[in-house]
Amino acid sequence: MAWRPWDLDQAYVPFVKGIGCDVAFSDPVFRRKFKEKHGKEVEEDIIAAAQEWVKICFSGVAHSWEEIAFLKKKWDGPIILKGIQHPDDALKAIEVGVQGIIVSNHGGRQLDGAIGSLTMLPEIADAVGDKLTVLFDSGARTGVDVIKALSLGAKAVCIGRPWVYGLGIGGKAGARDVMKGILADFDQSMGLAGIKGTKDCSRSIIRRVEYPGDRASSN
Template identity: 35%
Template structure:
């Protein structure tokens, strides 16, 4: 009964004049994190593509879908545990893969994965992590040997690096691979563009690459395109010093770091990514393979036919295609298309436990938490992420209980009503 326990603890602490360690409301959490983070860091985390209409659509979809609670059902608070891909999860929640977490806190993934593991929740390590994959998995296992850790893969144009990443995920003991297919190149993100800020050019978010033998072994290979020879400025000098500091952590010289950044930029984007690469990744690993970034039911069906183990509905939190379909609106069609043959996961726009209940009622087997946990990380490191997860789990359980849901298996569209009327004014990020 985590909901009542967390709620009572907060109220009892209030009697002694102590407030929760971080804001409970998602909008207040974001606002407080903005004060703590640099303008560049906050823009990278909070921003989306274009006019951020997809971000707004993600939140609007949740606002317009109403829960329909049932009363007097004599049910106790339901258990939250689920089993997916042979692993037990404490709740149908997971922490989404988010890159460059060092922008929020120096411990980055290490802090977040420990908080998740202590609560029995899965963590997805981003391809653009700030710490090596192996260290993140080790940090989780040190807290909870059964903690599921997934590796998110961006398919680069260099198949040797892709193969090496897969082998490392297997050797590290990852619970699965999450192949992300909606980011074959970066979306148009005005917040970052206005600041001229791309963290990868500073060597941030490249820990998986900087510790990979295949990637490092190719640093001296020629690359297409002209070399970048900027005129010296004070800002450039500061960035080169930061690049050198990063290199020292991995035993790489400044020259090697410059080559690594250039090679990453040259091989990261892969607009030609196709179903053939999905097939090859499927054949290259025995780990459960999830396909992330699916919105169209025909894509979901094709993925299942190719042998993926899970379909992950997402529009990347509105960061890729402005004006895209809200992920929550795509969810029921994808669930219908796969017909229960594989689990369906979902993220994009989830802010509250009530949001998660709506997604679960529409057929998601688990729901991903994104930006809010990064804001919590910025405010309090591991303890901040832990407090956020406790708050979210409490609201999830309380919402289920107050809606008359006796078990997760009971959830379905019958716990939802017709769309609410559009709200009057207001915006919400995703």
């Protein structure tokens, strides 16, 4: 996928020719649905398969706040919005009546210049107060990362890639070992910091240190 920006700038979309579609073509659900619709395997018609995948990935990706009302009519459970990166959007989430938000830049893989989620977390948490539940996602790899997010206003921290790495290496046991490692680090780090429990995680134990290079790079 690394060539996508350059190709798109040149009005060349390699996906429709089956280039760079391995993620889709190896997905069992996509393969099954393609066969049901076309009566053949993906490998028998790469172009048709690629076009199906492009339609899935690049259609219906724009959403509006008005869609929340539709979701609330169809779903009586809690609604949590992921991808909140600004206090104004967090306040809008309260206005439309969702129960929670996830402060996230999707692991930095969508927009490389996006501000870090941890940087925005305190401001967003202050804006919403206790009016909805604030979760955190993006870049949490250790127990210390979890402590930082909880201390800056998150009620819970979502773990994304680490357990997938464990799953890929060791299956179910690998995923479990990764999570056990994060929990062990979390427990040990709380003890070393003199924290008895998650309720003691607050900004009083956090300090942000700016280095000369950080200051210079922001000018």
